[in-house]
Amino acid sequence: MSGIKVLRKIQLGGETTAGTAVAADFIWRGIATGLEDTREKVRPEENVGLTSMTTRQYTPKIAAQLSMAATEATFEQLPHILEAALMNATPVQDGAGSGYLYTYNLPTTARAVTDIKTYTIEGGDNQQAEEMAYAFVSEFKISMNAGKAWMVSATWQGREASTTTFTGALAIPSIEEILTQETKLYIDAVGGTIGTTEIACTLLSATLNITTGLIARFTASGELFFCVAEDVGMRGTLELTFLHNTTAVATKANWRADTPALVRLEADGSALDTGATYTYKTAQINCAGIWNTFDDSDGDDEGTNTAVATLDLGYDETAALLGSILIVNELTALP
Template sequence: MMGQKWAQKIQLGKESVFGTAVAASTIWRGVGGNLHDTREVEAVDEQIGMAVKSNRAYLSKVGGALDMAATAATFQQLCHILEAGIKAVGTGAADGAGSGKIYNYAMGHQAVNAIKTYTIETGDNQQAEEMEYSFVESFTLSGERGQPVMMSANWIGRQVTNTTFTPALTVPAVEEIITGRGSFFIDAIGGTLGATPVTGMLLSWELKVDTGWRGKWVVDKGQLYFDFHYFDIDSFGATFSATYEHDAAAVAEKTHWRNNAPRLIRLSIPGSTNTTPGTLYTTKMMIIDMACRYTTFDALDADEGNSIVKVEGAIGYDSTAGKSLAITLVNELVSIP
């Protein structure tokens, strides 16, 4: 029987030991995306008196990848991307006596965060494959009018091999993060995050993060896959881009750009009410906090008869604020499944 599209799925399992494959513990609620075997086979260049090239080749390197296609972000499953790319949190912090659990994914400053690696299963009813020692190399979050927040991620892993799906997993309950429910705040770099709301200006936004995590291949272990993961500061990068209505607030932000003045930016989006209100939160929540320096303000454009301006900024550590990038999620999961 040939494989069928309806049977395709992604299943995730959190590893206890880096690179030791585990059974999946949850199903990813998204579309598209299957493991890609990135092994490298090199042809040998030789002159052997033949008028055609030979088919001599060797396997030099083994690896795998998964491009998680853009799908609606949820308060529950965005955690997997952040666990494998920013910080291994694992268990949510209690919010007083409330039912909400707080997951704070802040970039490490004076020390590199530990991340959680995963075993990933993909395939269909014909054949499943798995990739162990998987982590997130880059991810994107974006918000457009009339749409949910979208999330996508690029994973890399040690190798892709045939397997059978972990059976009988329950499809998890999730809740979408809706862009239009958001609030936007911009403050001076020496101010307080979330103190100054800006309303009626933000039309769309995108956060792109290269996590800096990479795999390291060595030549003394007798293996063709990478041996360990490491953080490469030269690969890390985070950018925030947005479309602003060209109003007084946007004009003020352009002045800050011209003055090379970094800004504290917060984007917060609530969800449904939690079963029991907590000390800090009564609803599910996503909060993105950024120390951001504008890098570009485009020429004016137009949207539905109004002037707009597209902007971009670089996110990085600011010594005045003591901050860089942090993403907080509030849901009712005691721990990440």
């Protein structure tokens, strides 16, 4: 029987030891694509008295990749991408409430692989499943547009793709989408407190792009796959599209003056069973940075002029902050 597109799926399991494959713990609720085998093939040049090439070929290294397509971000599954991209967070109960806080700090110092969570990923269809171990996120994007849900996409790197069978008997998890209409924008000076000044009725869209700085480090270690995931430094940007109002005018002035800013995007979800500091499920993006680009020359949205500003993320010594992503849900631990 041929593989059927609608029967594709992705399943993931958090590893205890990086590179030691484990059974999957959960099904990813989103668009599923297969694992990409990125092993390198070399056809060496040689002169052997033929005008054609020979069939000589070799494989100097092996690797695998999963390009996780953009899908609706949820309070329950977004943390998995952040675990493999930023840090392995310890959930903290919100006092006596039913909420659990997962805090992912944007890194300012080099991380070891033990500071993140690596995953074993299974992907495929009803015809064949493949898996890759030692999977980590090299880049991810969170985007939001008015009237829609937050969207998340990610690129995962792994050691190699090999055939397997799907871990069975996994239930489809319960999730809740993060909605842009429930999102608030805050912009503050670096001498103030992030999340103080709400900018209402202004934001049309936002895109957070993070290159995690995690790379596959190949060394001569007796194996064709990479030896370790190494941190060479995270980089990120936050692009905001505003209505062309007083906020846009002020942001343009700050861009011209090289004035840094603190930006928060915060979305509420459904009410927690028992509230404490947080009453609702929450997704919060916090960033410090400098306005690196600004364009209000020709944008419009249904006849209203717009402006696009890009915050280049960077540590601010006055605020003592680079940024973080906070997720509040009711999971005592990630599956």
